[in-house]
Amino acid sequence: MASTFNKLKLSETDIITKFILPAINKAGWDDMLQIRQEVKLRDGKVIVRGQAAARKKVKSADIVLYHKPSMPLAVVEAKANKHEVGKGMQQGMEYAELLEVPFVFASNGDGFIFRDLTNPTQLESEIRLEDFPSPEELWHKYCVWKGYKEEHLPIITQDYYDDGSGKSPRYYQLQAINKTVEAVAAGQNRILLVMATGTGKTYTAFQIIWRLWKAKAKKRILFLADRNILVDQTKTNDFQPFGSAMTKITGRTVDPAYEVHLALYQALTGPEEAQKAYKQVDPDFFDLIIIDECHRGSASEDSAWREILEYFNSATQVGLTATPKETDEVSNIEYFGDPVYTYSLKEGIEDGFLAPYKVVRVDIDVDLQGWRPTKGQIDKHGEVIEDRIYNQKDFDRTMVIDERTELVAQTITNYLKRTDPMAKTIVFCNDIDHAERMRRALVNLNPEQVQKNDKYVMKITGDDEIGKAQLDNFINPKKKYPVIATTSELMTTGVDAKTCKLVVLDQSIQSMTKFKQIIGRGTRIDDRYGKLWFTILDFKKATELFADERFDGTPERVKVTTPEDFEDEEVLNDIVAGVDDHGLDSPFGDENIDLGSIQEPEHSYSNNSSDTGSTGSDDWDDENKVRKYYVNGVSVKALAERIQYYDSDGKLVTESFKDYTRKTTVKQFSSLDEFIKRWNDSERKQAIIDELAEAGVLWDALEDEVGKDMDPFDMICHVVYDQPALTRKERAENVKKRNYFTKYGVTAQAVLNNLLDKYADTGVQEIENMQVLKVHPFSDIGSLSEIVKKGFGGKNEYLEAIQDLESAIYQSA
Template sequence: MAKEAAARIKINKLLEDAGWRFFADEHGPANIQLEPQVNISKQELDEFGENFEKTSKGYIDFLLLNEKGFPLLVLEAKSEDKNPLVGKEQARRYARDQNCRFVILSNGNLHYFWDLERGNPYIITTFPTPDSVTGYQKVSSDPVVLVNEGIETDYIVLTQHPRYSSDAGWKNEEERSRYIQENKLRFLRPYQLQAIRALQQAVKNGKDRFLFEMATGTGKTLTAAAVIKLFLKTGNVQRVLFLVDRLELEDQANKHFKAYLSNDYKSVIYKENRDDWRRAEIVVSTVQSLLVNNKYQNLFSPMDFDLVISDEAHRSIGGNARAVFDYFIGYKLGLTATPRDYLKKYDGSKNRSKDPRELERRLMLDTYRTFGCENSQPTYRYSLLDGVRDGFLINPTVIDARTEVTTELLSQEGFIVSFTDVTGEDIEETFRQREFEKRFFSPSTNMLFCKTFLDNALRDPVSSEIGKSIIFAVSQHHAAKLTQILNEIADRMYPCKYQSDFAVQVTSQIPDAQQFTINFTNNNLLGSGNFLETYKTSKARVCVTVGMMTTGYDCPDILNLGLFRPIFSPTDFIQIKGRGTRRHDFREQLFDDELKEKILNPEKITFMLFDFFANCEYFEEKYDYDKVIKLPRGKSGKGGEGPRPGPEEIETYEHLGTDILATVREEPVGPEGMRIDRMFFEQFEDTVRENDFIVQSVEEGKWDQVIDYVNKEVFDKPEEYYNLDKLRKAAAIDRRLTLREILEKIFGLIPRFKSKDELLEEEFSKFIADYKPEEVNAIPAMKHFFKAYVTSDQIRHIINNKHYNELYTNPVFSARDLKAVPLKYREIIPEYIKDYVSLNQFAA
């Protein structure tokens, strides 16, 4: 009975928070009616009996009314220990009796919204407002019209230029190519048509969630624009939210939508149109801006957007960002360039907590689950190999170049440096690839990287200068050093042609860095046409970056990519490689018709991918390299030739302090410790909020960059001695917080730290939503099993090894508890947790 009363209290509050009224007030008349004809006073409602589901007159439903007092929505309530879906058919009958289109099914913790005209119930995280339901009702959703809508190659062009087919420039085949280019007409490619038609088929099959897995360079935004037009034109949605995970992609997407669809639909960036975004059919936003202070809940109703598209889906719905995506009711489309198959050789059963691919694996699994992909098959897939086969994309020529130093850094033993310190004590240090340019500095290795890159880089087919290139460095400091080295070498290679503008550092600490990326694409970075006046190409030839030019950056005339750092994220690797896969005809930049005819190889048919840290081997294990370069041994401090030098003689090894942790002051916490801890946390909060680099990086969603910066530049400094352990203690939460969570709290991206049990409840709710168990009476037992398995190493060991006898004496989870769990879920729950739940966050 207590569970029924608890559910009633929660449902009442959810209704009131969403603006529904049990009683008339200054906002209007009551719009909640208890059925069947149960009339009670406010006092009686507050004191209502424990069994709120049943009265002498039958079962109580909530009937929600519109502004005119007519039935609008049926809310079927169940007690906390029951799956809300058990009331589905009862609610359907009642809704039809009341002529209602909408149903909410809730047990106070788990809620489903159901549009009886559109398909199946699906989970919502909060209740919709009265106005949003009324607005949503105006959408006369008709999937049949959407499914039958004809989609041809000119679907976007008919919005850009409706009468194009009657223009003389189109009719004349000799002029047609120039006509298309001058009017910037975008015709859909065959595979883009296939993607849209696959979505139509999915809708026909009753689906409302879709995932397009399309390689970088295949035009995901154009495909998304066609999908948006399809839904808007057929009247199946009123407004679309397009989510990105970086600021630069926000502006880029909005420009594309304006270029493709502005004649029929208005597109805006939310943060630039906070007061009038409702005038637009397409709203573009970063996930981060909607997360700040739960803005998505405070400013929007779940029904404000009936189609939500997530660009780079596995990133923009990861972690807390998924809450934004799940909040809105309607169709959902995910776009990703990262195939789950990319990890097919990864054995997730080994070294789960240590392997850097584990996070990516979880993100990809969660992405496929979020978009309802059965058997991990996306709605439509078009891979890099497909693009290469069809002639739309190109493969790289990989240069696997390893110095002696990097070879040893990559080895299991690592790079070992031995020397005698100033006190006469023998010292031995071991470094590995992760520490390159962080704790291990090698000027000669960086010089060797740059020289090898320039000696082997593809040349521009028109001007014969070094082809446009992007180099990815370890850090901003590393980028600055590489830029300096490249400019010095270029000065010797091309005397008087460059004035320290051959290479440019493009990182977030550089003023106007974002504009630099745009200028590089537009071929006017620090000038244009340095070798040929009639040839428009950027004077600056190399952009040295860390992470700014990885995702969504479009520069088709890139000829060289340099991986001057180890990469541990499959997503980053695929995105970086994708910067070079677009085809290009260099004659488009040449304004000399006579010279055009003399260019022997004007089309880009490959690009160089310089890999100095065996990244290709790391991800692909066996790669058929087109070219392998064995580099000469640099001057290192390792080898058997005579005695090892002292630290002042090691030219390629610069060691920056290894004893930082020895200086951390540990102070016992007494009764007054809570206040001290709070002050400590507040001081850290002030420190990061005052740091412009951290603030900007958080706004841009560059979390890898933020966390790396805080670890290196903020933690363990002699002034404050901030570190993660102390911050965790100061937060006083019953689980292990991540640095990202702490920073998200500081910048208002999450309202508070969730307790261990709150997180467990959320994870279990996701599990229930996925499996929808029919054994509703066993849900409490399943929850107990789920929580025990997640939080207890001992329980996991017992279950995984089938040592069930040990449960008879276990105080946390007994044999009796296990027997209460349905047999099939004793297997399903552990496997689900292994795939989808990160155990680290639940550690104390």
């Protein structure tokens, strides 16, 4: 006898397997190469409150259709048959926007609503299952929509590298790769990619080179960087598949036998003609040059390194940066043109690919109030101290107060002891001298840790070979030591420290470029090692730059007026002062400007510098010398400590977790009555608990702030709606007083009594989990199946009893 088929009762998964996929396959789409199911485009934003963090759950695209693995074409979004055929369209449009594809299909198994951006006269139409378009039809429409020319297709359609591990470019990396390859195919010779630190610029560069190299569009490639660690990391990690076709240029020799060359600027050029190794080959030798961290000088017209790019002028040149530099001296956009693709820090955090941050701002009394020496006071070295008021910009630059250094080191130590003493930490200091004094202070404050391993604290600066040798260990998640690195400039960029959990700012920072790079040291996520977020401990008000509209925005060309344009000296002085006061990029590069004195950089990117830059003395010589005074015996204390969180709109907000919970919950439930009704109507209270957790309510953090013995229900009633809170124990006692259990048999009464005790101890989540019946004291009564069947008459009856118990628990509500 034939059974009756009811399509309305089929799940969404059944609709996909029984109707949607057969229709797509019948149209000629290849299951293995062109169809992917459950495509997760985002990782889920990390929500941080207190010391707790959780990821928001993200949905996956049901189906993505590809021309080839490197080229997505369409999104298909399915819903169960009980929904209208186009129910999934808006969800599908969201995925299509991320992938930048023009086609979206929504279906409930009866047919498709087809959204086609290539057809402006009818954007959406309904088609039958059997009329699903073929791969050739969509590809042709796509090529016309993109404006591809036939002669460009072999380059554009070249696959990316696939090692068989399942790793593929993230959606934004694929966008960056495809847009660059398209630009090259179209004949564009200067290309700029802007991608936030930690989003995989080097992996993206590798895939760009691989596709152009495999398509034979570019045969000889040069990857340029200005630090040895960047070249070595690239060669060993992302570029490893190039194998024997790749070489690192050393000894000032360019070997034409290789096709992929990795090089430091410093290995290719120098002030002497004999050092200009790039001239060993013809100007047309390289046809593709990738410039890593291109904001750091190569695009500057007067840079000694610009000569390399100009010599190979005929090559396609691709600049990679997280922070495009736009000043009167250097313009990435002027040299490379507008970015073909930009992926910002804010986008990375929203997608869950980058770590959010919380800021702990510590204000020190002498910083804010200033310090003035007594008349004729001499410093530790017998120097008479110039009589003036010294403030935050002076400290550790022209004035060193030992007690201030001690206070900063003590604050860092206290924070680590309170959270995780083994959390990788970078302390950014004003100069090398400051980094050494900070190292010493931290060593003295952490004797137990230093006795376990003398590399607990290390100074890692350009002048220190021992410290530099520990850089690889610091950035390696598998190596415990060093834990704390004090530095000045060496670690501001290009250091891939995935597990860095604390970034300390005791350095005056006016350059937005430099600030972004320093923040980028903490933005990487490493789930394996529990690194989902990081803390910025700020002693110098540097994090005020977060409020600057340029922090995560698109750079604009900055025009700085020259003195010749002004006759009014006052106006000119205001402009010059504005460079210091308003954080404009310094014409001296990434270094800070102090009117009246200029600090010598730790790295001077000169022709004869090493891969980490040359290092001079801490003070300037002769008449340009910046005098530094050293004093002690000064009373120094912290005035205030303020904690700020990265909020959903990308801003830093100062609030307690109770305030955050209040705002979050009111968005979900507008009134106390609505919340209570939803709670009481819900078959499983865990569903509401999970719903609030997904919105960012972290129960562990809330318990730490409010109290651990409250039920989630009472926690919300109390924190959000100002109701008096009952503890779980009080609610359990109220149920027992009402002789609630007398309507059940002996076995059921014993079980429910024990469940009520479990609720009092751990919460409602425990009694909703049937697996609790497998443990003591329930196991003394019988097995799970015996308890359910003999005590209650079956599973449905048991679940009804649990709902009744929950109703009794929340009866007062």
